[in-house]
Amino acid sequence: MTIFVLEFGCFLTVSAFYLHIRKGSEPVLINSLLHVVQEKEQRVSILKLQLESEEHDLNDKVIAKLADYTDGFSSNDLEELCRDAAGLRLEELTLDDSENLEQSLKELRKITMMDCLRVASRMKENKKAIESY
Numbered sequence: 014m015t016i017f018v019l020e021f022g023c024f025l026t027v028s029a030f031y032l033h034i035r036k037g038s039e040p041v042l043i044n045s046l047l048h049v050v051q052e053k054e055q056r057v058s059i060l061k062l063q064l065e066s067e068e069h070d071l072n073d074k075v076i077a078k079l080a081d082y083t084d085g086f087s088s089n090d091l092e093e094l095c096r097d098a099a100g101l102r103l104e105e106l107t108l109d110d111s112e113n114l115e116q117s118l119k120e121l122r123k124i125t126m127m128d129c130l131r132v133a134s135r136m137k138e139n140k141k142a143i144e145s146y
Contacts, residue, residue: 060095064124068124069125071125083133099124099128
């Protein structure tokens, strides 16, 4: 167990999988060490940054809608969303032999909004399941 002293008289305790913050005598349990990105503009920027190295068909308006849908996601959640959405394209590849791998990777389709929404909805379901545990 590691204890950190934070500003304003708060104590941070990290043990196993949980983060405990104690201010005075009231403990608060937080099940994630990740900072939730509060502002939509921040989520838009993070999504754009994560997607810039991938081929996608998401314009600014669509990314803004995705940012609305991902309210409550941390920056790491947004990174995971983009990585998993890119990975969905790989699941569609059918390789008969390893010689076609390079050509198949060149012909990958672009990431779509549906890819992102599919991953984001799965992530939301997982978050709800964890919170109800």
